[in-house]
Amino acid sequence: MDDHGQNQFQYFSPPPEITALPLYCLDAGAVYSPPGGEYPVSAVRHPVPYHNVARRGRRLPEYQLVLIREGGGTFQGEGIPLNEVTAGTVLILPPRWWHRYIPDPLTGWHEFWVGFDGPVVGQLLHLLDLTAGPLTIPPGPERTEMDQLSERILRVAIRPGVVEHLQLAALIQELLVVVGRGQRGEGGSGSADPRFERARDEMIRGIRGQIRMPRVEERAGCSRATLQRLFRERTGLSPYRYFLSIKVDAVSWVLVNTDRSLKEVAREYGFADEYHLSRVFRDVRGVPPGAWRERRRRNEPGDSP
Numbered sequence: 099m100d101d102h103g104q105n106q107f108q109y110f111s112p113p114p115e116i117t118a119l120p121l122y123c124l125d126a127g128a129v130y131s132p133p134g135g136e137y138p139v140s141a142v143r144h145p146v147p148y149h150n151v152a153r154r155g156r157r158l159p160e161y162q163l164v165l166i167r168e169g170g171g172t173f174q175g176e177g178i179p180l181n182e183v184t185a186g187t188v189l190i191l192p193p194r195w196w197h198r199y200i201p202d203p204l205t206g207w208h209e210f211w212v213g214f215d216g217p218v219v220g221q222l223l224h225l226l227d228l229t230a231g232p233l234t235i236p237p238g239p240e241r242t243e244m245d246q247l248s249e250r251i252l253r254v255a256i257r258p259g260v261v262e263h264l265q266l267a268a269l270i271q272e273l274l275v276v277v278g279r280g281q282r283g284e285g286g287s288g289s290a291d292p293r294f295e296r297a298r299d300e301m302i303r304g305i306r307g308q309i310r311m312p313r314v315e316e317r318a319g320c321s322r323a324t325l326q327r328l329f330r331e332r333t334g335l336s337p338y339r340y341f342l343s344i345k346v347d348a349v350s351w352v353l354v355n356t357d358r359s360l361k362e363v364a365r366e367y368g369f370a371d372e373y374h375l376s377r378v379f380r381d382v383r384g385v386p387p388g389a390w391r392e393r394r395r396r397n398e399p400g401d402s403p
Contacts, residue, residue, distance in 0.1 A: 121216035123266035155198035164189035169207030178334035226278030240280030307368040
């Protein structure tokens with residue numbers, strides 16, 4: 099516990115039997131940043147990859163979910179312009195995705211975060227329609243449930259053994275479900291637009307081949323400009339970039355969980371050859387597919403570029 103009494107953060111090195119799970123926790127914390135104070139609070143007590151969140155930005159070796167409980171500030175991510183964030187904002191931060199955020203010096207903020215990883219996380223986020231960047235959860239039962247789950251995660255994370263790690267995995271999945279439910283609620287900024295949903299469904303159906311944007315526009319029932327705007331607002335990405343990201347997510351799972359060659363995977367997912375797949379994969383993930391497979395099978399996050 100921090101000297102302030104309301105600050106707590108833990109970073110773990112889970113044993114192999116835990117990192118072999120489909121989802122596992124790597125860190126969790128809650129910190130109050132007072133108005134006008136330095137950010138991050140107690141920076142020297144955080145591992146080096148977690149520094150530089152406020153100024154230069156950073157790329158994490160894991161997924162993180164950040165909940166702004168009170169106060170407000172600003173957030174910027176790769177492909178997402180500077181945004182104001184307020185109480186109830188949830189930040190979804192994928193591995194190796196550049197981002198930065200900082201509390202407002204006039205208000206400060208109280209934040210909770212949990213870091214996690216595992217081969218099913220990408221698919222969970224897609225199923226729940228949780229995209230990289232800020233999501234606003236309006237006041238209501240989901241906000242209350244999120245606060246309760248975050249407190250439970252903090253209690254379990256103080257000194258986790260094998261049983262506690264299993265609890266943390268279950269609590270993180272439950273928290274993701276609540277966030278997904280909350281951002282679909284009435285008045286939520288993430289309320290689903292049926293045109294976006296139809297376009298995304300068309301992309302998912304075509305994930306093993308090439309995508310034709312005129313076909314996506316036709317299925318969505320909107321113009322190219324409108325489709326661009328919808329995807330930028332919801333995901334921070336262009337439609338084609340989003341399609342590549344879900345294709346690479348699918349390829350990532352195959353690489354880690356099967357012994358198929360890169361040539362076979364490239365053919366299965368509609369790439370011209372393994373060199374084309376390698377270029378796209380590296381552009382999205384920041385590392386070549388072979389290095390990704392090796393690190394994930396060793397359960398090593400690798401260094402941030």
